[in-house]
Amino acid sequence: MTSEWWRTAAIYQIYPRSFADANGDGMGDLAGITSRLGDLQELGIDAIWLSPFFTSPQRDAGYDVADYCDVDPRFGTLADFDVMLAEAHARGIRVIIDLVPNHSSDQHEWFQAALAAPAGSPERARYLFRDGRGPGGDEPPNNWDSVFGGPAWTRVIEPDGTPGQWYLHLFDSSQPDFDWTNEEVRAEFRRILRFWLDRGVDGFRVDVAHGMVKAEGLPDYTPPAEGGSMGGAGGLEAVDAAASASGSAAAAGATDPVGATTTAVLSPPDEAGVPLEPEIHDEGDGAPYWGQDGVHEIYRDWRALLDEYPGERILTAEAWVDPLPRIAKWVRPDEMHQAFNFAYLETPWDAAALRRVIDASLEAFGAVGAPSTWVLSNHDVVRHATRLSVTEANPQGHGLGPRSKGLPEYEPGLRRARAATALMLALPGSAYLYQGEELGLPEVIHLPDDARQDPTWFRTAGERYGRDGCRVPIPWEGTAPSYGFGPSDASWLPQPAEWASLARDAQRGIPGSTLTLYQDALRLRREHALGAGTLSWLPGFPESVVAFRNGSIVVVANTGPAPVELPAGDVLLASGPLDGRTLPHDTTAWLRA
Numbered sequence: 114m115t116s117e118w119w120r121t122a123a124i125y126q127i128y129p130r131s132f133a134d135a136n137g138d139g140m141g142d143l144a145g146i147t148s149r150l151g152d153l154q155e156l157g158i159d160a161i162w163l164s165p166f167f168t169s170p171q172r173d174a175g176y177d178v179a180d181y182c183d184v185d186p187r188f189g190t191l192a193d194f195d196v197m198l199a200e201a202h203a204r205g206i207r208v209i210i211d212l213v214p215n216h217s218s219d220q221h222e223w224f225q226a227a228l229a230a231p232a233g234s235p236e237r238a239r240y241l242f243r244d245g246r247g248p249g250g251d252e253p254p255n256n257w258d259s260v261f262g263g264p265a266w267t268r269v270i271e272p273d274g275t276p277g278q279w280y281l282h283l284f285d286s287s288q289p290d291f292d293w294t295n296e297e298v299r300a301e302f303r304r305i306l307r308f309w310l311d312r313g314v315d316g317f318r319v320d321v322a323h324g325m326v327k328a329e330g331l332p333d334y335t336p337p338a339e340g341g342s343m344g345g346a347g348g349l350e351a352v353d354a355a356a357s358a359s360g361s362a363a364a365a366g367a368t369d370p371v372g373a374t375t376t377a378v379l380s381p382p383d384e385a386g387v388p389l390e391p392e393i394h395d396e397g398d399g400a401p402y403w404g405q406d407g408v409h410e411i412y413r414d415w416r417a418l419l420d421e422y423p424g425e426r427i428l429t430a431e432a433w434v435d436p437l438p439r440i441a442k443w444v445r446p447d448e449m450h451q452a453f454n455f456a457y458l459e460t461p462w463d464a465a466a467l468r469r470v471i472d473a474s475l476e477a478f479g480a481v482g483a484p485s486t487w488v489l490s491n492h493d494v495v496r497h498a499t500r501l502s503v504t505e506a507n508p509q510g511h512g513l514g515p516r517s518k519g520l521p522e523y524e525p526g527l528r529r530a531r532a533a534t535a536l537m538l539a540l541p542g543s544a545y546l547y548q549g550e551e552l553g554l555p556e557v558i559h560l561p562d563d564a565r566q567d568p569t570w571f572r573t574a575g576e577r578y579g580r581d582g583c584r585v586p587i588p589w590e591g592t593a594p595s596y597g598f599g600p601s602d603a604s605w606l607p608q609p610a611e612w613a614s615l616a617r618d619a620q621r622g623i624p625g626s627t628l629t630l631y632q633d634a635l636r637l638r639r640e641h642a643l644g645a646g647t648l649s650w651l652p653g654f655p656e657s658v659v660a661f662r663n664g665s666i667v668v669v670a671n672t673g674p675a676p677v678e679l680p681a682g683d684v685l686l687a688s689g690p691l692d693g694r695t696l697p698h699d700t701t702a703w704l705r706a
């Protein structure tokens with residue numbers, strides 16, 4: 114019998130470097146994860162997703178994989194992985210791991226073999242090597258930039274000592290892109306999938322799932338200035354574009370600032386009530402490296418492979434595409450199960466915008482029979498306890514630091530984040546949480562320059578801070594060395610002095626703490642089957658309020674400055690103190706009504 118557990122699951126992202134460190138070397142590890150699974154069970158999540166722990170030189174924190182079928186010694190061994198997996202399963206927690214198929218590490222044996230082999234060799238054909246342009250081939254083969262800044266091409270020194278071909282890397286120069294037109298690459302990834310499925314993993318979060326296939330001829334391309342670094346205009350632009358594309362009521366008055374070229378026309382449900390495939394008229398967003406149609410046959414192939422295994426193993430796409438209806442292509446019935454909803458993540462704390470993105474999400478995912486996902490934080494974005502209150506533009510990937518402007522105070526930022534989480538966890542579909550958000554951790558702004566490790570920081574000569582501020586090892590015990598992250602005081606990024614009061618042990622069982630709020634929300638979400646519910650908007654509230662019913666629960670979120678009268682009903686959850694029956698600003702309440 115299938116449960117389709119993934120349609121409603123609350124999935125907790127573990128960033129292994131920063132979760133728990135069993136051996137005290139300052140870097141989290143698999144044994145550390147095992148030791149803290151009880152805390153996650155207590156939190157009430159359904160599954161964990163682990164960012165990479167594979168053999169890697171860690172030039173991009175493990176998203177540079179040198180051996181896809183082994184554990185990096187920093188994180189432990191395959192035996193440690195098996196123990197962690199078995200222990201998680203024994204606690205009823207499913208385990209999703211990261212798959213990084215767009216690129217490997219330059220230390221991968223295939224890339225080393227490619228460097229040693231001549232131009233035109235089968236070894237080079239696994240990656241995207243090209244001759245340079247201009248006299249002597251001194252110019253890169255095209256004008257593409259790396260997501261992390263600087264050119265997307267690096268020139269190699271040939272084995273005879275002369276400057277030679279160039280290889281493509283959409284990310285760091287230590288992350289060469291595979292050539293997915295090469296059947297050998299496809300076969301290798303089937304092998305990797307089977308390796309982990311045979312070990313018992315419940316699924317894969319697929320890194321850069323919009324990037325593996327590049328347009329033929331690798332044509333020059335200049336991205337729009339306002340685009341996020343991973344592609345996609347993000348946030349409101351994507352929502353407005355989606356709304357105007359779908360012609361929904363929510364689109365009234367919305368503009369189409371990115372000139373979206375996608376429209377979704379829904380065909381009527383079939384006899385069983387299952388929505389048929391929408392006809393998605395997709396001309397792409399123009400980037401010859403994001404969202405090429407060829408990626409979809411790869412996912413169909415993988416889906417068929419996963420379906421051979423018992424136990425509903427899943428694929429989740431990390432695909433930064435917009436407008437929203439485009440993402441539906443990744444989750445058609447024979448492709449992936451889920452895709453991250455980055456349009457939701459990038460939506461500001463604004464009631465009208467939230468209503469639009471929620472409508473657009475339910476419509477886009479629902480059109481192909483997929484659940485919507487919801488997410489506010491991950492290891493690539495500024496933590497939402499800070500981000501939702503930043504008042505200056507801050508494109509994804511740029512990060513925050515001491516020179517940044519428009520930074521919020523902690524308490525007001527946290528208040529808004531708690532309200533945003535309470536809203537998110539009441540939505541139908543599957544929700545992703547990022548380690549530490551249940552403690553109310555803010556982005557760490559004041560990291561010393563010499564502690565920063567994100568390649569973005571180095572590739573932009575410090576112009577962009579990058580993502581280290583959301584990756585600081587999390588606090589478990591307020592008075593222990595490294596706040597209980599590990600047995601020593603070592604921590605690969607320094608932890609702020611003011612984190613003692615945010616440690617898990619300082620919040621456990623404390624009414625009103627952020628940890629208690631998350632626990633309560635997750636429990637009520639499960640008890641009231643909100644993940645499997647249906648949303649209907651409630652009229653009669655001020656414009657700055659998001660109010661809806663999901664089953665027996667009424668949710669009211671006040672994004673505006675003025676207090677709002679709550680409707681009748683027992684309050685089951687509130688993200689902050691209520692004033693009698695009034696809901697203060699930046700607060701969300703759940704009522705049984």
Ligand code: NOJ
Binds near residue numbers: 284
């Ligand atoms: C997306 C990952 O989430 C990010 O951390 C990484 O740097 C890039 N993909 C490249 O793998």
